[in-house]
Amino acid sequence: MAIHFTASELQQRRDRFCSDLEKLGLKGVLLFRQESMYYLTGYESFGYCFFQCMVLGVDGRLALLTRAPDLRQAQHTSIVDDIRIWVDDVSASPALQLKDLLHDLGWHGSQLGIELDAVGLTAHNWNEVRRTLGGLFELSDVSDVTSRMRMVKSPAELSYVERAAVLADDALDAAIAVTAAGADEGDILAAMQSAVFSGGGDYPGNEFIIGSGEDALLCRYHSGRRVLDAIDQLTLEFAGVYRRYHACLMRTLVIGEPTRLQLHMHRACADAMEACLEQIRPGCAMGEVFDAHARVMDNSGMLEHRLNACGYSLGATFTPTWMDYPMFYKGNPEPIVPGMVLFLHMILMNSLEGTAMTLGQTIRIDEDGPVRLSRHDTRLITC
Numbered sequence: 150m151a152i153h154f155t156a157s158e159l160q161q162r163r164d165r166f167c168s169d170l171e172k173l174g175l176k177g178v179l180l181f182r183q184e185s186m187y188y189l190t191g192y193e194s195f196g197y198c199f200f201q202c203m204v205l206g207v208d209g210r211l212a213l214l215t216r217a218p219d220l221r222q223a224q225h226t227s228i229v230d231d232i233r234i235w236v237d238d239v240s241a242s243p244a245l246q247l248k249d250l251l252h253d254l255g256w257h258g259s260q261l262g263i264e265l266d267a268v269g270l271t272a273h274n275w276n277e278v279r280r281t282l283g284g285l286f287e288l289s290d291v292s293d294v295t296s297r298m299r300m301v302k303s304p305a306e307l308s309y310v311e312r313a314a315v316l317a318d319d320a321l322d323a324a325i326a327v328t329a330a331g332a333d334e335g336d337i338l339a340a341m342q343s344a345v346f347s348g349g350g351d352y353p354g355n356e357f358i359i360g361s362g363e364d365a366l367l368c369r370y371h372s373g374r375r376v377l378d379a380i381d382q383l384t385l386e387f388a389g390v391y392r393r394y395h396a397c398l399m400r401t402l403v404i405g406e407p408t409r410l411q412l413h414m415h416r417a418c419a420d421a422m423e424a425c426l427e428q429i430r431p432g433c434a435m436g437e438v439f440d441a442h443a444r445v446m447d448n449s450g451m452l453e454h455r456l457n458a459c460g461y462s463l464g465a466t467f468t469p470t471w472m473d474y475p476m477f478y479k480g481n482p483e484p485i486v487p488g489m490v491l492f493l494h495m496i497l498m499n500s501l502e503g504t505a506m507t508l509g510q511t512i513r514i515d516e517d518g519p520v521r522l523s524r525h526d527t528r529l530i531t532c
Contacts, residue, residue: 151226152191153392154305159228162298163189167207169294176259177206178291179247179278181267183467185295186213187393192227194219195468197269200235200243200277210254214247244277251286262291268469296474299464301488306394307513310463310490312349314396314511314522316389319344321398321525328402328532330379334359338374341387351390354471358386365401365505366498368456380405383532384505386494393465396522397492399509402530410499414506415529417449418495422508422527425459425477425493429512429519435481442477442495451497460493463511489514 152159166189170178180203186192189205196219204212212231213223223232233250235243251257263278264270270278282288302310323340338359345351356370361377365384377383381404388395403411421442428441442459446452461476475483477493485491494509508527512519 151193152228153309154191156228158303158305159189159191163205163209163211166295166298167205167209169298170262170291171207173262173289173291174260175207175262175289175291176256177204177210177254178262178294179204179264179288180295181264181270182292182295183269184299184465185264186227187465187467188295188299190227190229192223192229193393194222194226196222197467200274201269202243202247203229204247204250204254206254206256212250212254214243214250242277242281244274244281247278248281248285251282257285260287260289262294263288264292264295265290266292268467293474300462300474301486302464302490303488306465307488307490309392309394309465310396310511310513311522313389313391313394316345316348316350316391317387317396317398317511318389318524319348320387320389321385321400324385325402325530325532328377328383328404330377330381330404332377334361334374334377334383337383337385341385345389348389349391351393353388353390354395354466354468357388358384360384363503366500366503368496368498377404382411382505384507386507386509388463388471390471393467395463395466395471396490396511397463397471397494397509398511398523398525399494399496399507400530401505401507402532404532407529407531408504410502410504411506412529413449414451414454414497414499414504415508417446417451418497418506418508419527420449421445421459421495422493422510426512426519429485429491429514431485431487431514431516431518433485435475435477435483435485436479438485438493439477439479439481443479446495446497454497454499456496456498459495460491460509463490463492485514487514487516491519
């Protein structure tokens with residue numbers, strides 16, 4: 150079976166989750182987040198693009214409602230035994246089958262939790278669930294319960310993160326090796342992805358971000374490739390991924406001799422990164438780390454070019470994003486605790502000069518503070 154955690158660890162997670170639900174006075178929960186399903190049972194799939202719901206009771210009872218293509222997927226990758234299939238048909242009503250499932254469990258009239266903040270629960274599906282279950286069950290949003298549990302990684306999870314960090318470093322090495330004037334972005338991207346896959350890694354939660362020239366100022370992937378000029382810039386934001394766990398890196402590579410502006414912007418990014426690392430300690434609020442980033446950037450004259458966030462948590466995530474809860478932004482009171490895995494990104498996009506500079510790395514939080522997971526330092530990379 151392709152389950153990446155021991156049965157005892159998965160059971161401990163479910164026990165803790167059920168204890169939290171019981172404290173909220175809930176009989177059970179309707180899970181629509183693929184991350185939650187993976188975390189609690191090992192189940193891996195992209196079947197959440199259709200209607201899919203995992204039901205977990207505080208008494209430990211567990212069932213999955215999904216489509217036929219995911220029957221064997223669930224049997225092979227999870228500890229779930231009770232798998233119900235809704236059949237593709239013009240008159241199909243998975244929400245109605247969910248109601249029948251809940252009645253089978255004897256939960257009629259019960260107070261249940263539901264994950265509303267979930268990619269798998271589209272507005273259409275939520276309307277169907279609400280229409281079908283309304284008046285029969287009391288539903289309350291518990292989207293943050295598993296998110297908060299997943300913030301702190303177990304030793305087994307951290308071992309996967311550390312392997313992901315090695316793969317991220319390998320991808321950066323591969324990119325540097327082929328980046329030069331005349332290089333095609335497609336070849337650079339292929340080398341990076343190959344390094345991850347050859348190392349036993351997985352697809353990331355979102356596309357690798359690659360952009361050169363004026364597109365080096367973008368923070369999102371877009372289709373289309375270009376060839377690097379003799380004087381150019383290349384922004385890369387990417388992740389090593391292992392067992393769905395992510396470790397990210399971000400760099401803007403300079404092709405040719407760096408300008409004074411690029412050197413100044415890089416210095417601001419490097420100084421801001423160090424200020425964040427000095428600020429990060431168990432008990433520190435996420436917002437305080439953002440403030441350290443903003444202070445350095447603004448004092449360097451970069452206020453107009455920086456972003457309003459400087460990173461986020463990482464973990465086992467699925468498409469459409471590898472970003473996880475929580476995030477570094479102004480005023481965020483979420484405390485940093487040991488066992489968190491965090492991505493710090495220092496991003497400057499100077500549209501006036503058409504110049505980008507970025508610097509990002511993944512860290513683990515120990516009792517004594519942050520531990521850098523990359524073997525690469527923060528020096529400017531020139532090609």
